[in-house]
Amino acid sequence: MLDLLKKIFRKETVRVRIAPSPTGYLHIGTARTALFNWIFARQNKGKFILRIEDTDLERSDPKYEKDIIEGLTWLGLEWDEGPGVNGKYGPYRQSERLDIYEKYLKQLLEENKAYYCSCSKDELDRERQEQMKRGEAPKYSGKCRSKNVPENEAQIIRFKAESGTISFHDIIRGEISFDAKLIGDIAIAKNTRTPLYNFAVVIDDYTMRITHVIRGEDHIANTPKQILLQQALGFPEPKYGHLPLILDPDRSKMSKRFSATSINEYKEQGYLPEALINFIALLGWHPTDDSEKMEISEIIEKFDLERIQKGGAIFDVQKLDWLNSQYIQGKSPEELFNLAGDSLTENQKRDKERILKLLKVGKSRMRKLSDIKALMDSFELNAYEKELLNWKQTPPSKTKEYLEGSEKILSEISEKNFAQRELEKGIMPFADAEGRGEVLWPLRVALSGQNKSPGPFEIMEVIGKEEALRRINIAIKKLES
RNA sequence: GCUCUCAUCGUCUAGCCUGGUCUAGGACGCCUCCCUUUCACGGAGGAAACUCGGGUUCAAAUCCCGAUGAGAGCACCA
Numbered sequence: 001m002l003d004l005l006k007k008i009f010r011k012e013t014v015r016v017r018i019a020p021s022p023t024g025y026l027h028i029g030t031a032r033t034a035l036f037n038w039i040f041a042r043q044n045k046g047k048f049i050l051r052i053e054d055t056d057l058e059r060s061d062p063k064y065e066k067d068i069i070e071g072l073t074w075l076g077l078e079w080d081e082g083p084g085v086n087g088k089y090g091p092y093r094q095s096e097r098l099d100i101y102e103k104y105l106k107q108l109l110e111e112n113k114a115y116y117c118s119c120s121k122d123e124l125d126r127e128r129q130e131q132m133k134r135g136e137a138p139k140y141s142g143k144c145r146s147k148n149v150p151e152n153e154a155q156i157i158r159f160k161a162e163s164g165t166i167s168f169h170d171i172i173r174g175e176i177s178f179d180a181k182l183i184g185d186i187a188i189a190k191n192t193r194t195p196l197y198n199f200a201v202v203i204d205d206y207t208m209r210i211t212h213v214i215r216g217e218d219h220i221a222n223t224p225k226q227i228l229l230q231q232a233l234g235f236p237e238p239k240y241g242h243l244p245l246i247l248d249p250d251r252s253k254m255s256k257r258f259s260a261t262s263i264n265e266y267k268e269q270g271y272l273p274e275a276l277i278n279f280i281a282l283l284g285w286h287p288t289d290d291s292e293k294m295e296i297s298e299i300i301e302k303f304d305l306e307r308i309q310k311g312g313a314i315f316d317v318q319k320l321d322w323l324n325s326q327y328i329q330g331k332s333p334e335e336l337f338n339l340a341g342d343s344l345t346e347n348q349k350r351d352k353e354r355i356l357k358l359l360k361v362g363k364s365r366m367r368k369l370s371d372i373k374a375l376m377d378s379f380e381l382n383a384y385e386k387e388l389l390n391w392k393q394t395p396p397s398k399t400k401e402y403l404e405g406s407e408k409i410l411s412e413i414s415e416k417n418f419a420q421r422e423l424e425k426g427i428m429p430f431a432d433a434e435g436r437g438e439v440l441w442p443l444r445v446a447l448s449g450q451n452k453s454p455g456p457f458e459i460m461e462v463i464g465k466e467e468a469l470r471r472i473n474i475a476i477k478k479l480e481s
Numbered sequence: 482g483c484u485c486u487c488a489u490c491g492u493c494u495a496g497c498c499u500g501g502u503c504u505a506g507g508a509c510g511c512c513u514c515c516c517u518u519u520c521a522c523g524g525a526g527g528a529a530a531c532u533c534g535g536g537u538u539c540a541a542a543u544c545c546c547g548a549u550g551a552g553a554g555c556a557c558c559a
């Protein structure tokens with residue numbers, strides 16, 4: 001009675017997890033799965049758990065775990081339980097949970113729901129090939145099922161899969177069902193101290209009290225296996241939601257062949273974490289209104305797991321770039337300078353004042369933080385042909401006069417007042433009198449050496465009076481020669 | 482091969498559940514124009530899609546069936 005009341009009155013706390021395996025750098029797909037889980041937890045005032053799935057000792061590497069942790073932290077997807085923060089259902093690394101797996105493994109073995117199998121790998125490969133040839137679904141034959149293979153002769157531990165139909169409700173896709181006959185007795189552990197994926201997941205999700213399993217579509221086929229295991233162990237079934245995959249332009253699962261797949265690469269290329277988060281959230285999901293640029297709090301508020309797209313989404317870098325530039329426009333020069341820290345040399349960092357000026361006048365040209373390099377270049381004087389100095393049909397002699405006129409005006413402006421507004425105040429009356437193109441074009445070319453560049457006033461504010469006059473004199477000399 | 486899943490502009494998507502208001506909406510990209518000394522930013526506009534075939538219905542992007550296409554999974558990886 002009391003239990004029943006508790007059930008009615010206390011809503012179960014949502015507990016979700018991201019379970020990456022440290023066999024590679026933090027992948028964009030993993031990051032999105034993490035994001036959706038994180039949002040779902042925040043939205044429901046639940047817990048977001050990080051679990052490191054390092055059962056494959058050969059392929060796992062601590063350096064990848066480090067990368068995953070750094071990547072998630074950079075993205076701002078902090079976890080409530082997991083490595084570094086702990087929690088009451090730990091440890092959160094599978095390699096540290098061997099005793100737990102062993103306990104359940106022994107239970108299954110004792111209850112005769114699992115058995116030792118002595119089949120060799122070659123044997124199994126051969127069987128599989130023959131089955132494929134006959135047009136059957138490849139699965140284990142169940143040869144050792146009733147052979148009572150002793151532990152010391154065992155190659156692997158298998159689970160006795162029951163037959164029948166297994167169906168589950170997927171939050172995103174609706175009812176999905178499988179014929180258990182096609183599954184066969186799955187391998188759950190190499191030995192009692194070495195569990196395999198499908199088994200470890202079931203044990204962990206249960207012992208960590210996971211309520212919702214939100215993961216990639218590539219796990220749909222694993223779900224019936226895990227449900228079978230849960231049933232044999234008497235565990236409750238969590239709710240499932242399978243996210244569509246992130247695709248490359250050829251519509252295949254995203255891979256290194258086409259694009260950067262690790263989060264770190266995006267960081268290094270100069271993307272802002274909030275832009276990447278925003279973009280990734282929009283891959284397969286959309287709010288009911290048409291918001292595109294959204295702060296994370298807004299995303300949490302509007303997010304709806306059931307409204308997630310079913311088909312895979314192609315990763316479109318151009319849209320990421322656009323979003324990134326939107327976020328960059330919202331930053332102050334000071335913030336951008338601090339964010340760009342890593343991509344600046346020590347000398348440049350000491351030149352902070354100048355770079356701040358440059359960011360102020362030039363950030364509208366930036367799409368990524370790394371564009372700051374190109375931005376700095378665009379304020380350098382590039383080598384140019386003297387013909388470039390002439391605006392349309394203006395003869396060189398006139399151009400020279402205009403430059404000299406500008407130089408005279410500029411030399412009368414004090415070093416201190418050498419900023420856009422004052423410069424415009426000085427030059428524009430002259431330009432309006434003689435023709436804007438005639439005066440401003442040669443001035444801009446003299447300052448940049450380029451046919452496309454920021455405006456003359458912007459450049460002069462950044463480079464300062466002395467350098468500006470030097471460049472103008474170079475142009476005048478060129479025209480004399 | 483077998484199993485599962487999916488299908489609206491080039492791309493991300495709205496609409497589909499609860500058929501008519503859809504001559505299918507938004508965003509990125511692209512094109513044109515405006516602003517402007519050039520470029521970028523910004524502003525205005527434009528081209529651009531319901532995979533196909535049946536059915537149900539007065540009416541289908543929306544419901545049903547089939548075909549086609551695409552993807553994922555079929556490990557002693559996770």
